[in-house]
Amino acid sequence: MEVLKEYWVFIVPLIIAELALMVAALTHVLRHSNYRFGSRALWIFIVVFFQIIGPLAYFIFGRGVDE
Amino acid sequence: MKHYLVFFKKELLEYNRTYKLLILLLVFLILGIMNPLTAKLTPDLLAKFMPEGVSITLPEPSSLDSWAQFYKNVTQMGLIVTILVFSGVLSSELSKGTLIILLTKGLPRRVVILAKYMSMLVLWSASILTSFLVTWAYTVYIFPDGKSANLLFSMFCLWLYGALLLAVLLLAATLVKSSYGSLLITGVVVVLLTILNIAPAIQQYNPLSLAAKNMDLVMQNIEPSSLFPAIGVTVLATVVLLFAAVVIFRKKQL
Amino acid sequence: MNILEIRQLHMSFGSNKVLNGLDMAVPEHSIFGFVGKNGAGKTTTMKIVLGLLKAASGSVTVCGEKVVYGDTKTNRHIGFLPDVPEFYGYMRPKEYLKLCGEITGLSAQAIRNRSEELLALVGLKDVNRRIGGFSRGMKQRLGIAQALLNEPRLLICDEPTSALDPIGRKQILDILAAIKGKTTVVFSTHILSDVERICDHIAVLDQGRLVLSGTISEIQKQYRRNSYSIRFAHPEQAARFAACEQLSSSAIKLEQEGNALTITIEEQAVDGQVLIDLLSQMQITPEKFEAMEPTLENLFTEVVQ
Known part of the structure; x- marks a missing residue:
C-alpha cells in the first residue's frame, strides 16, 4: 500500500491502459468466432491472464482474417 | 491529389476499425508510463532483493535512467510491435484481392503505395510522440534534474529509423506474397545493418546509429551533427525504397 | 458499334498457352455470354x-x-x-x-443518390452490417452495385453465378437482365442455362480462341438440323412407323429408343409436315411430337471436343 500511495500517478493510468487493451481484446474474442488458430477459451485465458502481451498476441496473431 | 486523400482516409479508417490504432497508441502509452516508473523503482527493488547484511550503494536514479528506459523500450518492444502491426498492410490486400476493384476504378497504383506509407508514418509518429510526451511529463515531474539534453533531436533520430523500416516493410510486401515473408525481409535488413555496424568506418553512415546513439545524444557524449551523415543516408534510402516499391508494384501482375 | 474489340490476343503463363490468337467483338447494348470450360x-x-x-501480343480496345x-x-x-x-470486411x-x-x-451528391438506387436494385437497401459478415450471394450483389456505380457503358462480370446457390443465382441473373439496354454486359460462365436465360450474344472460348460466336438466334439457326422426336404409345407402333417405306431414304436417319423415335432429315425439301401427314395416314396419334432445337449444351459439346 505504501508503494501505491507513492506511485499512484503511475499505477492508475497504467492499470487503466492495460484494462482498456484487455477489454478491447476480450470483447473482440467474444464477438467473433473465427480465429487464425486456437479456441475461444484459449484466447480468453491468454487475454485476461497475460497483461499487455496477451491482448497484443490476440490482435496480431489470433484475430480472424475477416474484420 | 484527391486519390491520395481518399485512400489515406480509407487507411486511417482501417487502422481504427482493425484495432491497429488502439493497439499502437495503448502500447506506446504504457511504455511511456513504464519508462520513468522502472527508472524510479529499479534501485528500490534491487535493494529489497539483496541478501541480508549486504549493503550496496546505488546511485540515485536520474532523468537519464528514465530516458535510457525510453530508448531501450521503444527501439525493442515499440518497433517490434509497430512492424508486426503493419506487417499485413499491403500483403493482406494483395493476397485477398481487395485492391482489384479499386484499381479497376482508376485508383493509380502509385497512390496505393505512397498513401499507405504516409498513413503508416502518421500512426508511427503519433505512437512515438505519445510515448515521448508521457515519458517526458513524468520525468520532469519526478527527476527535475535537467541532466538530459537533445531530447527532441534524439527522438527524431529514432523516429527516422522507424520510418526507414516501414519503407523496407512496404517494399518487401511488393516482392513477396505473405506478410511473414515481408517480416522476414525486414528482420534480415535489421540484422545486416547490425553486422555493418561492426565496422567503425561505416558506423557514421549506418542508419542503425539513429537507434543506437540516442543515449549518447541525451548524455551529450556526442554532438548532434555527428549523426548528420546517418540521417542523410537514411532519408535517401527511404526515398529510394519507396520509389522502388512504386516501380515494382506498377509492374506486378495482380 | 462494338464496345469491346479484341484482336489476335496471345498470352501464356510459362509454357502453358492460355490465349492463342483470340478475336472477339462485343456489340453495344448486348448481353454477351462468354462461355468456356474452366481454365479456358x-x-x-x-x-x-x-x-x-x-x-x-494483340490489342484490346474499349469504346474505341x-x-x-x-x-x-x-x-x-x-x-x-x-x-x-x-x-x-x-x-x-x-x-x-x-x-x-x-x-x-463522383460528387458527394451523386454518390449518395447512386448508392441508394443501386443498393435498392441489388436488394441490400436496409443492410447496414459490416461486409465481413456477408454471405457469398450478398457479396456478389454488392459487387454488382459497386460495378454499376459510375454508370459504366460496359459491365464485365467474371463467373458471377458459379459460386452461388440457385436462389442467389436467380437474383444475380434478374439484376443483370434488369440493366439490359442501359449497359452492355459481358459475363463469363460455364453454366449454359444462365446464358440461355439472359444472353442475346454468345462466344465460346476453347483452347485460347473463339470456336463459336454470334447472336443466339443466328447460332441456333445455323446449327439447326431438320430433326424431330416422336414418342409413341408402344414400341411396336414406333417400329411400325420406322419401317414404312416413305422413310427408307438415305437422307433420313432413324433412331429408335423404346417407344421414342428420333428422325433426322438431311434433305431440305422434306420437313415435319411430311411426318405429320404420314402419321395421320397410318392413323397413329403420337404421345408427343417435337421439332428439336439444338440446345446450347449440344452445341457446346460439339464445338468443344
Missing part, C-alpha cells in the same frame, strides 16, 4: 481487358480506346465484378460505395 482463359481475357495482366497495361484510362468506361469480389456497404465513388470522382 476467360478470367485471363477479362484481366487483360482491365489492364490487370499484360498480354504477350486502346487498353494499356497498368493504370489504364479505359477503365472509366468499365464496371468490373470479379469472380469472388473481395471487400474490406470492416466497412459497411454504403461506406464501400462511397470509397468507390470517390475514387472514380
Whole structure:
C-alpha cells in the first residue's frame, strides 16, 4: 500500500491502459468466432491472464482474417 | 491529389476499425508510463532483493535512467510491435484481392503505395510522440534534474529509423506474397545493418546509429551533427525504397 | 458499334498457352455470354481487358480506346465484378460505395443518390452490417452495385453465378437482365442455362480462341438440323412407323429408343409436315411430337471436343 500511495500517478493510468487493451481484446474474442488458430477459451485465458502481451498476441496473431 | 486523400482516409479508417490504432497508441502509452516508473523503482527493488547484511550503494536514479528506459523500450518492444502491426498492410490486400476493384476504378497504383506509407508514418509518429510526451511529463515531474539534453533531436533520430523500416516493410510486401515473408525481409535488413555496424568506418553512415546513439545524444557524449551523415543516408534510402516499391508494384501482375 | 474489340490476343503463363490468337467483338447494348470450360482463359481475357495482366501480343480496345497495361484510362468506361469480389470486411456497404465513388470522382451528391438506387436494385437497401459478415450471394450483389456505380457503358462480370446457390443465382441473373439496354454486359460462365436465360450474344472460348460466336438466334439457326422426336404409345407402333417405306431414304436417319423415335432429315425439301401427314395416314396419334432445337449444351459439346 505504501508503494501505491507513492506511485499512484503511475499505477492508475497504467492499470487503466492495460484494462482498456484487455477489454478491447476480450470483447473482440467474444464477438467473433473465427480465429487464425486456437479456441475461444484459449484466447480468453491468454487475454485476461497475460497483461499487455496477451491482448497484443490476440490482435496480431489470433484475430480472424475477416474484420 | 484527391486519390491520395481518399485512400489515406480509407487507411486511417482501417487502422481504427482493425484495432491497429488502439493497439499502437495503448502500447506506446504504457511504455511511456513504464519508462520513468522502472527508472524510479529499479534501485528500490534491487535493494529489497539483496541478501541480508549486504549493503550496496546505488546511485540515485536520474532523468537519464528514465530516458535510457525510453530508448531501450521503444527501439525493442515499440518497433517490434509497430512492424508486426503493419506487417499485413499491403500483403493482406494483395493476397485477398481487395485492391482489384479499386484499381479497376482508376485508383493509380502509385497512390496505393505512397498513401499507405504516409498513413503508416502518421500512426508511427503519433505512437512515438505519445510515448515521448508521457515519458517526458513524468520525468520532469519526478527527476527535475535537467541532466538530459537533445531530447527532441534524439527522438527524431529514432523516429527516422522507424520510418526507414516501414519503407523496407512496404517494399518487401511488393516482392513477396505473405506478410511473414515481408517480416522476414525486414528482420534480415535489421540484422545486416547490425553486422555493418561492426565496422567503425561505416558506423557514421549506418542508419542503425539513429537507434543506437540516442543515449549518447541525451548524455551529450556526442554532438548532434555527428549523426548528420546517418540521417542523410537514411532519408535517401527511404526515398529510394519507396520509389522502388512504386516501380515494382506498377509492374506486378495482380 | 462494338464496345469491346479484341484482336489476335496471345498470352501464356510459362509454357502453358492460355490465349492463342483470340478475336472477339462485343456489340453495344448486348448481353454477351462468354462461355468456356474452366481454365479456358476467360478470367485471363477479362484481366487483360482491365489492364490487370499484360498480354504477350494483340490489342484490346474499349469504346474505341486502346487498353494499356497498368493504370489504364479505359477503365472509366468499365464496371468490373470479379469472380469472388473481395471487400474490406470492416466497412459497411454504403461506406464501400462511397470509397468507390470517390475514387472514380463522383460528387458527394451523386454518390449518395447512386448508392441508394443501386443498393435498392441489388436488394441490400436496409443492410447496414459490416461486409465481413456477408454471405457469398450478398457479396456478389454488392459487387454488382459497386460495378454499376459510375454508370459504366460496359459491365464485365467474371463467373458471377458459379459460386452461388440457385436462389442467389436467380437474383444475380434478374439484376443483370434488369440493366439490359442501359449497359452492355459481358459475363463469363460455364453454366449454359444462365446464358440461355439472359444472353442475346454468345462466344465460346476453347483452347485460347473463339470456336463459336454470334447472336443466339443466328447460332441456333445455323446449327439447326431438320430433326424431330416422336414418342409413341408402344414400341411396336414406333417400329411400325420406322419401317414404312416413305422413310427408307438415305437422307433420313432413324433412331429408335423404346417407344421414342428420333428422325433426322438431311434433305431440305422434306420437313415435319411430311411426318405429320404420314402419321395421320397410318392413323397413329403420337404421345408427343417435337421439332428439336439444338440446345446450347449440344452445341457446346460439339464445338468443344
